[in-house]
Amino acid sequence: MSLFKRLIPDLTPVSRIEQLRVCAGVLIGILLLGLIGTRSRDLMEGLPLLSAPLGASAILLFALPGSPLAQPWSILGGNMISAAIGVACARWIPEELIAASMAGTLSVAMMFVLRCLHPPSGALALMAVLGGPTIKAAGFGFVVWPVGAGSLAMLVVALIFNNLTGKRYPHLSKSAPVNRHKTSDPTPMERVGVKATDLDIVLNQYDQVIDMDRDSLEDLFRRLEMQAYNRRFGGMTCAEIMSRDVATVTPETSLRDAWKLFRQHHIKALPVVSGDHRAIGIITQTDLIKHSDWDLRTGFQMSVPQIARRVIRLDRKVGEIMTSPVQTARQDAVVAELVPRMADAGLHQVPIVDRDSLLVGIVTQSDLVAALFRGRGMIQAESRPNGRIPLSAVR
Incomplete structure (x- = not known):
């Protein structure tokens, strides 16, 4: 039982309201995507109304809107590039197993190069190879529909829904802090506690993909410093x-x-x-x-x-x-x-x-x-x- 408990991931505590918000976002996103597909049957020529990996994309877009894996370029670039690589491998590699393996590997490598890592995109690469004769017959048209159009539609829904429910999306990188006195000195908060350079050094040493962008990590550490200060100084109020x-x-x-x-x-x-x-x-x-x-x-x-x-x-x-x-x-x-x-x-x-x-x-x-x-x-x-x-x- 002890080992079993250790295998269960220790997720960050999330309120019931936030859980309901995420579920509502996924429901609205997939439902609207399906309605768009239903209205466009004639254009699809037998292609599926929904691309299954977009369900995984929906979870990232609504549950982790601040994640670098859920940003617009990540989902749109990652999905379309991976689908294109999958179609190419299906056409040019006769052995299906080898074609699927190469599609998954090359899509991940290309997403690293182009900085658009998006986990569900790997499934799209495999879907292009193993999705059956209809998808193979569509060729590179599969990249446009349902992958490209579906990804774009899901992005629009996420952009509107997240911002209306108080979650900033997309998550833009913050500009570097500027010394108001226009001197070469770091800002006062950078002179004490965790510095930006300290975070860069630790991230390079950690050498793993982290599902949180650098700005969010820095903000997390700042909040941690504040919490430690409050604990040490007794929570003195204004x-x-x-x-x-x-x-x-x-x-x-x-x-x-x-x-x-x-x-x-x-x-x-x-x-x-x-x-x-x-x-x-x-x-x-x-x-x-x-x-x-x-x-x-x-x-x-x-x-x-x-x-x-x-x-x-x-x-x-x-x-x-x-x-x-x-x-x-x-x-x-x-x-x-x-x-x-x-x-x-x-x-x-x-x-x-x-x-x-x-x-x-x-x-x-x-x-x-x-x-x-x-x-x-x-x-x-x-x-x-x-x-x-x-x-x-x-x-």
């Missing part, structure tokens, strides 16, 4: 570190009044709220400068208050220059979720909202630094018998 007495403005507030609040509270950002106190935007001192009538010849000779008095049209409204929508965080979100936003995305402050999107506070970079320092200090204190932290640990 509600614990945020400022609750927050100065705010509305879209109708004049820039003159906004500037007074900046100076009065010595702050650099003001959340913009609606009449029912929902966070709808944010205005910063940088926004004021960006929308001012800046004169390069005199600008460097003036301080920020002088710029505000002389070149900013203070009669304008906050709603004209505010950033909207604004990136917010829930008050029950863990502090670690703010680190990438402030480290790489360049945010200096994040408004905190409740479940109804009502503004309840704000977290600044200073709040985050203090929280991280506090968390590190607590861990070091707990790890020492006397609970004291040496001065060298906090310098």
